Amino acid sequence: MASVSSQPQFRYTQPPSKVLHLRNLPWECTEEELIELGKPFGKVVNTKCNVGANRNQAFIEFADLNQAIAMISYYASSSEPAQVRGKTVYLQYSNRQEIVNNKTTADVAGNVLLVTIEGEDARLVSIDVLHLVFSAFGFVHKITTFEKTAGFQALVQFSDTETASSAKNALDGRSIPRYLLPEHVGPCTLRITYSAHTDLSVKFQSHRSRDYTNPYLPVAPSAIDGNGQLTVGLDGKKLEPESNVLLASIENMQYAVTLDVLHMVFSAFGPVQKIAMFDKNGGVQALIQYPDVQTAVVAKEALEGHCIYDGGFCKLHISYSRHTDLSIKVNNDRSRDYTIPNNPVVNSQPSILGQQPVSGMGPTVQYNGAPFTTTPEQPAMPQPSAGWGPGVPPMHQSMPMQMHNNPYMPPGTMLPQVAPGMMQSSIHSGMPQSSMLPPYGSGQMR
DNA sequence: AGCACA
Numbered sequence: 182m183a184s185v186s187s188q189p190q191f192r193y194t195q196p197p198s199k200v201l202h203l204r205n206l207p208w209e210c211t212e213e214e215l216i217e218l219g220k221p222f223g224k225v226v227n228t229k230c231n232v233g234a235n236r237n238q239a240f241i242e243f244a245d246l247n248q249a250i251a252m253i254s255y256y257a258s259s260s261e262p263a264q265v266r267g268k269t270v271y272l273q274y275s276n277r278q279e280i281v282n283n284k285t286t287a288d289v290a291g292n293v294l295l296v297t298i299e300g301e302d303a304r305l306v307s308i309d310v311l312h313l314v315f316s317a318f319g320f321v322h323k324i325t326t327f328e329k330t331a332g333f334q335a336l337v338q339f340s341d342t343e344t345a346s347s348a349k350n351a352l353d354g355r356s357i358p359r360y361l362l363p364e365h366v367g368p369c370t371l372r373i374t375y376s377a378h379t380d381l382s383v384k385f386q387s388h389r390s391r392d393y394t395n396p397y398l399p400v401a402p403s404a405i406d407g408n409g410q411l412t413v414g415l416d417g418k419k420l421e422p423e424s425n426v427l428l429a430s431i432e433n434m435q436y437a438v439t440l441d442v443l444h445m446v447f448s449a450f451g452p453v454q455k456i457a458m459f460d461k462n463g464g465v466q467a468l469i470q471y472p473d474v475q476t477a478v479v480a481k482e483a484l485e486g487h488c489i490y491d492g493g494f495c496k497l498h499i500s501y502s503r504h505t506d507l508s509i510k511v512n513n514d515r516s517r518d519y520t521i522p523n524n525p526v527v528n529s530q531p532s533i534l535g536q537q538p539v540s541g542m543g544p545t546v547q548y549n550g551a552p553f554t555t556t557p558e559q560p561a562m563p564q565p566s567a568g569w570g571p572g573v574p575p576m577h578q579s580m581p582m583q584m585h586n587n588p589y590m591p592p593g594t595m596l597p598q599v600a601p602g603m604m605q606s607s608i609h610s611g612m613p614q615s616s617m618l619p620p621y622g623s624g625q626m627r
Numbered sequence: 628a629g630c631a632c633a
Contacts (some may be wrong), residue, residue, distance in 0.1 A: 204629095232631050240631070271628055283632060297633095314633045331633080374633075 195274035199246045199466035201253065202275040207266045208236040208354055214265050215241050223248020224254065227280040236354065242280045242283070263613040290342045293377040294349055296335040298357075300369040303333040308391055309478070310361050311335055314371075318351065319344035323381040338381050349373045386474050388424070396473035400424065400505075423473045425504040427481055428468045435494040440517055443467055446489060446497075450595065451476035455507040457516040470507050 188604045195202075203215070212228045219241045220223040227242040243249045253272060262269040287295070294315075298306050308324055315321050315337050323338040329335065339345040344437065346396035353373040383392035385401030392398050400423060427447075431438050440456055447453050455470040471477045481499045489495040 200630095202630055204630085233629095237628085238630070269628090273629080276630060281631075287633065372633090578633065 191201045195276060197246060197250055197253075198274040198276070198278050199243045199249045200275035200277055200280055201243075201249055202273050203239040203263075204237065204240065204271050205268060206230070206237045206239055206270055207268050209350065210237075210239060210265050215239055216406045218263060218265060218270070219243065219248075219252060222252035227282060229282060232250060240275055240280050273550065286377035289375055289377070289378060290346055291375045291377065292339050292342050292345045292380065293376040293378040294337045294339070294345050295374045295525050296337055297331050297372040298333045298335065298369050299372060300356075300367055302362075302366040303369050304328065305366050306333070306362065306369050308335070308388060309482075310357065311337065312391065312393070313361065314352065314357060315339075315348055317350035320393070322394050323383050323390070323392045325381050325383060326388065336376055336378060336381055338378070345375070349375070367607065386424075391475075393475065397477055398473075400474050412603060421501040422503075423474050423478055424501040424503065424505060425471045426478045426504040427469045427471075427477050428466060428502040429469060429484075430461070430464055430498045432464070432491075432496040432498060433488075433494055434465060435492075436490055438465060438489060438495050440514055442489060443469065444517070444519070447471075447480055447485070450480035450483065452519070454520050455509050455516075455518045457507050468502055468504060468507055470504070 201219075203218075208231065210230050214228055215228040215230055216225045219228075222243070224244040225241055226244045228240065230236075230239040232238040232240065241249075241252075244254070253274065256272055263272055264270060298313070308326055311326070312324055312599070315324075319339055321337060321339060324335055324343075326333070326335040328334070337345075337348070339348065352371050355371055357369045357371065359368075381390075381392075383390045383395075383398065386392065386398050387401035389572055390401075429443070440458060443456055443458070444453055447456075451471055451473075453469060454472055458465060458467040458468055460466070469477075469480075471480065484497050485499045487497055489497065507518075508517050512518060512521075538576075
């Protein structure tokens with residue numbers, strides 16, 4: 182008897198087993214493909230795919246040992262190697278006699294994905310970036326993020342399993358496109374499994390959890406009181422807590438910026454409830470109130486640093502206000518409550534305000550995505566730049582991420598806007614291929 | 628291209 186312990190770990194001939202070990206698989210390999218591969222030789226009773234660190238190994242278990250032997254024998258003498266998606270697959274008997282399928286929740290498809298963000302700077306990936314990335318595949322209902330021993334993780338809830346699966350198939354193992362991350366942030370790779378959850382519980386909108394189905398969900402108290410982590414942004418800089426009320430200051434105000442111009446500009450992102458203008462530090466500032474935080478976030482991201490008029494005039498600087506509900510005592514040319522239909526207009530420009538069909542405006546009004554359903558008159562002063570003009574959605578060109586969580590855009594029309602030049606091809610093809618996702622780094626680095 | 632528990 183030769184000593185067993187001196188045997189090398191991998192021998193060229195394993196003792197037969199009805200379980201086969203497969204290697205060099207494409208990492209996208211599915212259970213179905215394994216079954217297809219084994220079917221000609223017998224009944225495949227169990228499989229396990231995406232095994233190993235590179236997810237390029239798998240196991241096939243046949244009902245009968247002879248079937249496994251048939252498959253090994255066939256490919257041992259075949260001139261054509263076994264292939265999956267054009268890749269040569271190497272087969273051998275497994276050193277185990279059956280597949281132990283710890284079929285955990287991670288393998289059972291569901292509408293909620295468990296996303297692990299890998300990388301040095303994983304925790305610097307914002308919930309907004311995650312939302313943007315996953316929105317390319319369908320309406321994202323909710324996202325929660327948290328830190329576990331596994332690292333920085335997120336749960337992403339879709340409407341259904343199919344949408345979740347398409348996102349998982351396209352994104353698992355891929356890296357978040359560089360241009361979505363701050364410059365100094367290193368590569369962040371997504372590892373995705375299914376979660377057992379079907380409906381996440383999001384109590385507040387915060388920097389770590391969002392409910393995109395409920396625009397009226399209150400902002401987390403913890404996000405308001407400046408409690409450590411929640412207020413630290415991508416740069417490690419302090420973030421102001423998000424708010425449904427924006428504070429806009431206007432730089433280089435060569436032209437008068439009227440209440441109506443502001444209303445027009447800010448209405449592009451959702452219903453504006455109230456605006457109050459006032460003078461501060463020799464300039465003009467305005468508070469703009471939306472019904473919900475998300476809309477304000479979108480408007481802020483889209484408008485910050487942009488000019489209302491061409492030529493660098495009336496540059497907007499936007500921050501979050503600590504207000505949540507403005508007190509508008511009277512409607513005039515400096516302040517207005519659009520939620521009150523018949524508020525008397527004092528000292529204003531009736532030719533403009535009087536024509537605004539504002540009676541329907543309010544938190545519950547349906548906003549159809551066209552920026553100006555309540556088309557105001559042209560402002561008395563120069564036309565706002567083309568990008569902001571009436572009827573022209575102000576989202577294109579230089580603003581990569583603006584409308585991504587606008588609750589007023591139906592999900593279907595969101596998709597193409599969500600990630601310009603990024604993932605449209607995979608959206609429409611339904612069967613994403615790695616070559617169709619250029620911005621994503623391959624999961625296999627060599 | 629080389630054996631699974633997440």
